[in-house]
Amino acid sequence: MNIRLFKPSLTELELSNVKDAFDRSWIGLGPKVNEFEQKWAEWVGAEIAIGLNSATAALHLALRVFGFQKGKKVLVPSMTFSATASAVLYNDLIPVFVDSDFETLGMSLEDLDRKYDKDCVAVIPVHYCGHPVAMEKLVPWARERNLKIIEDCAHTTGSNYKVKNLGTWGDIGCFSFEEKKCLTTGDGGMMVTNDPELFKDVKAMRWVGIDKDNWKTAQAYTEVNKDAYHWFYELNVLGWKYNMNDLAASIGLAQLERLPQMNKRRSEIINKYMEGIRDLKTISPLLPYEPDKYVYQMFGIRAEKKEDLIIYLKSKGIATGCHYTPLTFQPLFKPYASPCPVAEKEYYKMITLPLHVDLTNFEVDYILENLEKFENE
Ligand SMILES: Cc1ncc(COP(=O)(O)O)c(C=O)c1O
Known part of the structure; x- marks a missing residue:
C-alpha cells in the first residue's frame, strides 16, 4: 500500500482542454482566463472574479487594494498556512495572531475581540479545512469596528453557509487552485468581490500594471483597429506578475465542470x-x-x-x-x-x-x- 495524503484528480477532460489551448497556441493570459473568471464568479455567486497564479497573490492584492497606512494591524488566525500572514507582511502591515475556537479550530471570536485594538484595519478569517467561520457573527462585529474583511477560502470551493456562499460574506474572497486543493489548476487562485469599485485596478495590479487584454490587442493587429497604436498602454498603478494563464484556466474549466x-x-x-x-x-x-x-x-x-x-x-x-x-x-x-x-x-x-x-x-x-x-x- 502507498496511500497519498493529497492527489489531484485529473482526467481526459482536463487533457483535452489543454490540447485545445495548444491547438490555439495561446497559453498566456488570454480568453480562457476570462471564461474561467466568469464561470467562477457565477459558481461562487460574486459579481467579479479575477484569475491569479495563487491564493498567496490574491491575499497580497486583496489587502493592497485598500491602501492601508504602513504599520497598521491585521487580525489573522494562528492556525493557518503561512500565506495568510505573509500577505500582511508583503503590505508592510503587522499581523495580530488570533487563537482558535476549541471545537472548529477556526478563528475564536472571543480571542478576536480580545486582540482587537484601534490600529487594526482588517481581519482575515480562514475557513479552516473548509469548515465555515461563524460569519453571521464576525461580519457585524468587524463592521462595527470599521474593519475590512478578507475571507481566505483556500480550503473550500464556495460552500453555501446560512444565507450566502463562503467568499461573499466579506469584502473580498480569496481561493486557491494549488495542486492539493478541491479544484486545481496546478497552481492558481481567484479573488472575488461584489464591489466592482474595489477591483478597478486589480487587473493592472495582477499583470505588471497593464490593464489591457493582451489577446484582444493581438487580434486588433489585423482586425477593426485601423490606427497605428494597438501596441500602446499606460502604466498607472504598480503591478505584479500574478496573472493566471490560459493553460491553467483550461484545466480549471474542466475541473469546474467536474x-x-x-x-x-x-x-x-x-x-x-x-x-x-x-x-x-x-x-x-x-x-x-x-x-x-x-x-x-x-x-x-x-x-x-x-x-x-x-x-x-x-x-x-x-x-x-x-x-x-x-x-x-x-x-x-x-x-x-x-x-x-x-x-x-x-x-x-x-x-x-x-x-x-x-x-x-x-x-x-x-x-x-x-x-x-x-x-x-
Ligand atoms: C489557508 C491557506 N491560505 C492560502 C494558501 C495559499 O494558496 P496558494 O498555494 O494558492 O498560494 C493556502 C495554501 O495551502 C492555504 O492553505
Whole structure:
C-alpha cells in the first residue's frame, strides 16, 4: 500500500482542454482566463472574479487594494498556512495572531475581540479545512469596528453557509487552485468581490500594471483597429506578475465542470471516516465536520499519541500530515506572536489523513482498520 495524503484528480477532460489551448497556441493570459473568471464568479455567486497564479497573490492584492497606512494591524488566525500572514507582511502591515475556537479550530471570536485594538484595519478569517467561520457573527462585529474583511477560502470551493456562499460574506474572497486543493489548476487562485469599485485596478495590479487584454490587442493587429497604436498602454498603478494563464484556466474549466461530482466524493469519504472512528477512544475527528453541508479540503483527527500514530501509519504505507504548526511557533512570525493557547495545545494532537477524490473505499477501510489496530495494540 502507498496511500497519498493529497492527489489531484485529473482526467481526459482536463487533457483535452489543454490540447485545445495548444491547438490555439495561446497559453498566456488570454480568453480562457476570462471564461474561467466568469464561470467562477457565477459558481461562487460574486459579481467579479479575477484569475491569479495563487491564493498567496490574491491575499497580497486583496489587502493592497485598500491602501492601508504602513504599520497598521491585521487580525489573522494562528492556525493557518503561512500565506495568510505573509500577505500582511508583503503590505508592510503587522499581523495580530488570533487563537482558535476549541471545537472548529477556526478563528475564536472571543480571542478576536480580545486582540482587537484601534490600529487594526482588517481581519482575515480562514475557513479552516473548509469548515465555515461563524460569519453571521464576525461580519457585524468587524463592521462595527470599521474593519475590512478578507475571507481566505483556500480550503473550500464556495460552500453555501446560512444565507450566502463562503467568499461573499466579506469584502473580498480569496481561493486557491494549488495542486492539493478541491479544484486545481496546478497552481492558481481567484479573488472575488461584489464591489466592482474595489477591483478597478486589480487587473493592472495582477499583470505588471497593464490593464489591457493582451489577446484582444493581438487580434486588433489585423482586425477593426485601423490606427497605428494597438501596441500602446499606460502604466498607472504598480503591478505584479500574478496573472493566471490560459493553460491553467483550461484545466480549471474542466475541473469546474467536474466539481460537483468531486465535492460529492469528498463528502462521501468524510462520512465514511466519521462513521469509522466514531467508537475509537483515543482518536476523534479534528472538527465537527458536516460533509453534507460544506465542502472540505482536508480531513483530520485529534490523537492522544500523535507521533506514534504517524509512525505506525507510515509503516503501513499511509501518508499523513499536520496542518498546521501554529504560525506563532514559526521563527518568521515570532516577533509578532501573542498567546494562542488553544492552537498551540491542540497542535500536539493534530494529524491530517488522506483525502482526495480518487481515494477508494478500499483504501479508506484500510486506513480505518489501521487506526483501530493502533488503538488496540
Ligand atoms: C489557508 C491557506 N491560505 C492560502 C494558501 C495559499 O494558496 P496558494 O498555494 O494558492 O498560494 C493556502 C495554501 O495551502 C492555504 O492553505
